[in-house]
Structures are given as C-alpha cells and as structure tokens.
Amino acid sequence: MRGSTAGLADTLASGSRAHGALLEAADVLFASIVVAPGVVTYWKSTWTLMDIYVLPDNPVSSAAASASFGLCCSLLFSVFQSQLSKHLSPERGRLTYYVLSRLCTYIAGVACVGAWRGVWNLLNECTGDSARTLLSTTAAATLSLAALRALRNICAAPFTVAVDSPQDYFDVPTMFRTNSRETMLYILDCIFSVAVVGSLVVFVWRGSWALLDIFLFPEDVAKSCWTSLIVGYAIVVVTFALQAPVRWAAARLQGAPRLLLADVYHLVSFIATVNVWRGVWGLLDVYFFPDSPKLSNWSSHIISLAFLILLNCSNSIIVRGVYIDAEEPAGECVVFPCHYLRLFFHKERTKKRHRRALQAAASARKQEDASLPLQIPEEKV
Numbered sequence: 001m002r003g004s005t006a007g008l009a010d011t012l013a014s015g016s017r018a019h020g021a022l023l024e025a026a027d028v029l030f031a032s033i034v035v036a037p038g039v040v041t042y043w044k045s046t047w048t049l050m051d052i053y054v055l056p057d058n059p060v061s062s063a064a065a066s067a068s069f070g071l072c073c074s075l076l077f078s079v080f081q082s083q084l085s086k087h088l089s090p091e092r093g094r095l096t097y098y099v100l101s102r103l104c105t106y107i108a109g110v111a112c113v114g115a116w117r118g119v120w121n122l123l124n125e126c127t128g129d130s131a132r133t134l135l136s137t138t139a140a141a142t143l144s145l146a147a148l149r150a151l152r153n154i155c156a157a158p159f160t161v162a163v164d165s166p167q168d169y170f171d172v173p174t175m176f177r178t179n180s181r182e183t184m185l186y187i188l189d190c191i192f193s194v195a196v197v198g199s200l201v202v203f204v205w206r207g208s209w210a211l212l213d214i215f216l217f218p219e220d221v222a223k224s225c226w227t228s229l230i231v232g233y234a235i236v237v238v239t240f241a242l243q244a245p246v247r248w249a250a251a252r253l254q255g256a257p258r259l260l261l262a263d264v265y266h267l268v269s270f271i272a273t274v275n276v277w278r279g280v281w282g283l284l285d286v287y288f289f290p291d292s293p294k295l296s297n298w299s300s301h302i303i304s305l306a307f308l309i310l311l312n313c314s315n316s317i318i319v320r321g322v323y324i325d326a327e328e329p330a331g332e333c334v335v336f337p338c339h340y341l342r343l344f345f346h347k348e349r350t351k352k353r354h355r356r357a358l359q360a361a362a363s364a365r366k367q368e369d370a371s372l373p374l375q376i377p378e379e380k381v
Helices: 008-012 017-053 059-079 081-087 094-127 131-147 183-215 221-241 243-251 255-287 293-310 330-334 341-371
Strands: none
Touching: 017 059, 017 094, 017 221, 017 255, 017 293, 017 341, 059 081, 059 094, 059 183, 094 131, 094 183, 094 293, 131 183, 183 221, 183 255, 221 243, 221 255, 243 255, 243 330, 255 330
C-alpha cells in the first residue's frame, strides 16, 4: 500500500502548470473516492472471511494460523522478488504474465490480510483492550517506528496508489536495502522488514482503531462509523491542501527538522487514513447485507478485487516493503504516491513523442531520397 515518489516529480513535470494541477487534483479524487473504498472493501471482506472460515471456535489458534501463513508468504515474496521479476515478465508472453502476476497479487493480498489479522488478534488476546494499554502500546510502536525512520509505513490509501506496472511489479524494498547476493544478510533483512517493522505498523493501526472504538460514540455503531468517515475525509482534504506548503518547507530544511516535519505530516495523514478505513469498514458491516455475512463478504471480496485489477492498481491491496522517512530529496519526502492519471498521461505523451520522432525520421529519409540525382547507368561501348 505504500510507495516512494523519488524521481517522479521530475519525470511527470511536463505540460502547463494548470494542466498539471488539474491532473494532480484528479489523482487525489481518484485515490480518495475510488481506490481507497475498493482497497478497504477488499481488506474488510478478506478479514471477515478468515473470521468465518479459519478456526472460528478457537480465536488464539485462528490468529496464530493467520499470522503464520501471512508472515511466511510475505517473507517468501520478499526473499524471491528478484526471481519473480526475472521469470514473470511481459516478454515471456503478455497473457501468461498478466494472469500469473495478478494471481501473485491475490496470494500476496490474502497473505497481507492474514498477517495483519493474526498479529492484531494475538495482540488483543495478549494485552487486552483497555484504553491505557492501547495508548501505551500505540505510543511505543509509533516511537519505535520513528526511531527506525520507518514511520511513513503506517500510511495507506487514500494517500497511496500502487499502479500495476511491469517494471517494478514484484519489487519489495527492505529496511536495510541489502543486496540479494548477500544471501544471509538479505534474508535477515527481509525477516526484519516483514516481522518487526510490519508488526509495529500493525500495533499502531490496532491501537488507533481500538481507541476510536472506545471513545467515538461506542453506543451507536452507525453514528460512530459515519463520524469516522466524515472526519477522515475532512482531514484528507486538509492534508492534501497542505501538501504544497509542507513540500516547500521540507525543501528548505535539513537533517532532524526536515525529518520531524515529514513524520508529523505522515502522522496527520495516518489519522485521516485510519478514520476513513474504519468508517468504510464499519458501514459495510452495517448496511451491506448485514444478515448474510457470507454473501456480503464473498461478493464484496470478488467485486473489489476485480474492480482494482481492471483499474490496473490491484497492488494497492498489498502492504509491501519498507520505506525510509525523508529518503527522497528536497520536498519529495512529503509527496504522497498517488500518481495514476498523471502516469497515464505521461505514458501517452511519451508514446506520441516517439511516434512523432519516427515520423520525422521517415520524412527526412524520404526528402533525402528525393534530393538524390537519378543514377543513369553508363552505356556499354
């Protein structure tokens, strides 16, 4: 669900400023209104289906099974990302690549949900759900991520859109960026990225979500969810509106102040994110076939996944990789990776330039051929 914007600003900086601003606004709307509900629907339905089918009579065993399956699969995808990129590419057949890559996305998506559900529920079983415990675990996990410079990994849709691009389809950045040729170090890096950083992210999400359950109209589920949704989207609007001045400030700061600004900005975006997710999640429970959980969740699971695949952003359902706080240059460290329409139009412009270049080259060759004098063969004596 997360991503980096390193180099994207320069890549997409073409065309008029007004056109760029319009596309940016369209991307924000697309991420907020289209992608985010689709991703939340997929996660909610997959999570609930696991509640229904994975050892429902034994919560601890169910959570342990989910965590084991999810963490192991996520680790395998991380360790073997180079091999997947090498053997699954469009050059080996576009249809084969498309089917197998989306199958990998589906498995990875189920694994991510399983890992989160397992860690989340095990934490519930081990620590309880008192407000004091939730506050302490959430604060500890947040500070730990900040100390690791990995706080931005708590962000998700609507602040990130992962486009299904063949170039980096299977890329999973690790915490320490070790080379896959250093086998043992690389495997340890993958384990740390998946098990430690990933679990800390779950701790932050679980604590924040549970605190909202406790304090935000706990006696009225529908009212609580609607409030979360409205507050979440209001903060989404404010956060995106502040992106330009925050980016300007980040470009002029260095070191710790720049890192602090990026972390605070990402925390604000996280507050918006968790509220949006909780709102959509809860409202699906309240209004979408509440008396038929299997029908509700199977239909929403299939529809949301197919919808995101058709939009070419199914990778948005996956929690994949570790991104370092303020690793991008200048103000790019606070730019959210919500580039969908901008990437599409950039590709179209690139194709047009390529076609024009080919046409110009062909025209030049014709002119050269026309300007050459006719070669009359000499008569034999």
